[in-house]
Amino acid sequence: MDMFMDIISRPQGILLIITIVLALGFDYINGFHDAANSIATIVTTKVLTPFQAVVWAAFFNFIAYFISLYVIGEFKIGNTIAKSVNENFINLEVILAGLVAAILWNLATWKLGIPSSSSHTLLGGFMGAAVAHAGALMVDGQDVINYAKVVPTFLFIFGAPLLGMFVAYLITVSILWICRKANPHRAEVWFKRLQLVSSALFSLGHGGNDAQKVMGIIGAAVIFYHVNVDFDPQYLAEGVNKFDVFVEHWWWVPLASFLFIGLGTLSGGWKIVKTMGSKITKVTPLEGVAAETAGAVTLYVTEHLGIPVSTTHTITGSIIGVGITKRISAVRWGVTISLLWAWILTIPVSALIAMGVYHIVMLF
Structure with a gap:
């Protein structure tokens, strides 16, 4: 409580609180924007009703907090996002502008039913605002963007869906071979049950991946505030990992990040459910299990590597991988190409919006 009172007693402290509230707002929007990723197939195959599905997904979004904290033992993706921009070019106005841009783009794509990446929206906004603040991509020999953190994320715009597609193809082919003599009706009953498991696994991956980005x-x-406003010695000590200090002293932020994404998922996102669940390819319970399991595997691998990837891209690639096991034409490639354009444009468009928002913010 004393720390909170000290923060709100300063103008920069009030801006910090506004930034945190906006970030959690984005987290909530991320939840309902990306709800379709983990529930589209389970709703389309009628394993669960839409309401049951969002409750199921939201629960496992939140449970992912305990997996990250107690099983994985760290928040690698959160650390990557925090360090995606050179800290010398970060201030609260930069972060605020990046968040506003990300929220605007997320709401626009949600309204249009386009399954774009909340992750890349946030990253693009953050980088665009930082470049607007610095006035260039490089200042005094220093890169504004931390390319060592950002380049793997860019590569996985294509890498995540390709990995998801490859794993989904292998899983689907393996299941079809193993179950080639099974009774079709009994097999479908079992795969409907297994979809509950695969959907839960994907929702865990979604929560673990996306909540950390807001965190x-x-x-x-928070690090900017403690280093540049109140000069907290815990953050200024030589060799200290500032992000670890933040996690230790602001322990409620990771908890709130996972909670808000779960609450957002409860709000659903039915336009995108339709796109993901039926417009790319028709999905059966067997194929739903394969797609969700492949998506979950991809998310767990990238989380272990500390690479922020798009759950949207991942599950889309997995659904395509399932579709091509039937025949290439089973995938509606026109829809897929439209999605690809949305993926490519998300980071640069978010960055441009953030640049404009930053200049507006600086007028006040």
Whole structure:
């Protein structure tokens, strides 16, 4: 309580609180924007009703907090996001502008039913605002963007869906071979049950991946405040990992990040459910299990590597991988190409919006 009172007694402290509230707002929007990723197939195959599905997914979004904290033991993706921009070019106005841009783009794509990446929206906004603040990509020999953190994320715009597609193809072919003599009706009953498991696994991956991105943005804001406003010695000590100090002393931020994404998932996102569940390819319970399991595997691998990837891209690639086991034409490639354009444009468009928002913010 004393720390909170000290923060709100300063103008920069009030801006920090506004930034945290906006970040959690983005987290909530991320939840309902990306709800379709983990529930589209389970709703389309009628294993669960839409309401049951969002409750199921939201529960496992939140449970992912305990997996990250007690099983994995760290928040690698949050650390990556916090360090995606050189800390010398970060201030609270930069983070605020990046968040506003990300929220605007997320709401626009949600309204249009386009399954774009909340992750890349956030990253693009953060980088665009930082470049607007610095006035260039490089200042005094220093890169504004931390390319060592950002380049793997860019590569996985294509890497995550390709990995998901490859794993989904292998899983589907393996299941079809193993179950080639099974009774079709009994097999479908079992795969409907297994979809509950595969959907839960994917929701765990979604929560563990996406909640950490918001946590990373809040971490960047908190670290800036403690280093540049109140000069906290815990953050200024030589060789200290500032993000670890943040996680230790602001322990409620990771908890809130996972909670808000779960609450957002409860709000659903039915336009995108339709796109993901039926417009790319028709999905059976067997194929739903394969797609969700492949998506979950991809998310767990990338989380272990600390690479923020798009759950949207991942599950889309997995659904395509399932579709091509039937025949290439089973995939509606026109829809897929439209999605690809949305993926490619998300980071640069978010960055441009953030640049404009940053200049507006600086007028006040």
